Amino acid sequence: MTAIDVSNLSIDLGYGSAKKRILGDVCFSVEAGESFGLVGESGSGKSTILRCIARLLTLWEGDIELEGRSVKNMPFAEYCRMVQMVFQDPYGSLHPRQSIRTALQEPLRIHRMDRQMDRMERALVDVGLNPDFLSRYPHELSGGQRQRVAIARALILEPRILLLDEPTSALDVSVQAEVLNLLADLRARRNLTYLFVSHDLAVIDHMCERLAVMQHGRVVEVMGREVLATGRAKDPYARELIQASLEYDQAV
Amino acid sequence: MTVSFLSMQDVAMPNPRSHRNSAFHRLLAVIRELLGNPSSGFGFIVISILLLTALVAPLIAPYDPNVIDLGQTLQAPSAQHWFGTDELGRDILSRIIYGTRISLTIITIVSVIVGPVGLVVGTTAGYFGGWYDTIMMRITDIFLSFPSLILSLAFVAALGAGLENAIIAIGLTAWPPIARLARAETLTFRGADYISASRMQGASPLRIIVKSIMPMCLPSVLVRITLSMATVILTAAGLGFLGLGAQPPLPEWGAMIATGRRYMLDNWWLVAFPGGAILLVSLAFNLLGDGLRDALDPKQR
């Protein structure tokens, strides 16, 4: 089954004369249970794609289907329980004045879920945190712990699809590895579908089976993970990107 | 206000005790910070004394504020009448002490009207944007383009003189700056990731505004209200002075100055003491507001 199917997605952002085409005819699809990477230089529109799928941007053209149904006419409550998102900056994605308990309980209250205390505690344990963290506030947590809480919050509604916008780029390298392993582990256990944005090809190589390379708001090539090792991409820009990353790895 | 709002969010918590404790600790920390600075400490202490005085006015006032004693008119300050007496022989100190109740009533009612109205108008305008925002902001522009005393004068003239109408008029003129502030704050938080996250979790706009945006705006709104209390006191006194606010024989400070004005040249204490009280309290609110800004502003932590 196809979990995410994006076809001819285009969007213009900005007002009046500053209006600019940010995405042009983006097409790709992600199978259920797959982890799909999005790479490309800064400003190429990766976050914008996620925000369109997340329904945080609405004025796009084209079609986005999730599990075969168009996002535009899916009931919102149902949509929320299918897709969730983890943001790039763990310092900006948790409400500074809400305790972890409130952050985790809000979605449960909105969707009137049962056994709330149970679910909250389990969500924390699942991301490797002690249930004691419930009474803490975000400023009392480290960056890695915050990102774990953000993952717990995204998973508490038991979505099948997770949108990840550079979930580890704001973290220290050692913490990065821990969080990536946690994400890989959660995906295996819950059979989640990931749409994973990253700058770092090594991270994509570790996390994803397939990836799309983006440039200036367009997908220039969709390839399998194995291409990253060989560098035999068809598109010149994609080849250059992979080559640069391979050389960087050797240099380090 | 902040404190009670924060703990309100967590009513359904199985362990409310630790929460209330932490809220209580935060309140203590804020008070400690206020007292740590001489100017905000001064403001805090003066406002506390004001509250206390209003509470126990009948116990500490040496005389009844409204009892007329024609044998004792226009007495200079003495051991018997510390602040002297007025043209009807009433003890000025007692009148000032009872006047704290009127001032506090005005302040309380005005902030109860102005805080929620300003907060609701500002946060909704900022969050929804579009034509709703445009209309709301044009309305606040209109209100803001008049000096508040002139505008409240107009309202009182329309509603009729009296303390209640003065309060309503002041309330009507005092919300626009708060709405402005709340809107500006909302605009800075609106695009934050935690708002996006809560939208993705299915929170309705109302829920987002009440639970995510208002708590962020509350500290600065609180500071702003405290600062505008100084203006409110002055406007109330101004209305009282012009005979449009509290009516005699109510011991309102502005009205006391107005009646004392006729005897002012020979009997300075008739206007000096009420005037001093107005000055002291409005200064204290200003200093307290400045101190609160330092203690509460989330951006400085």
Ligand SMILES: Nc1ncnc2c1ncn2[C@@H]1O[C@H](COP(=O)(O)OP(=O)(O)OP(=O)(O)O)[C@@H](O)[C@H]1O
């Ligand atoms: N609201 C907006 N109005 C106008 N332009 C925008 C808006 N949001 C984003 N853009 C532009 O869209 C382009 C794509 O932005 P996007 O955030 O998707 O990039 P990205 O690929 O995620 O980059 P990065 O890797 O740095 O996060 C950028 O050039 C950005 O300037």
Ligand SMILES: [Mg+2]
């Ligand atoms: Mg981005």
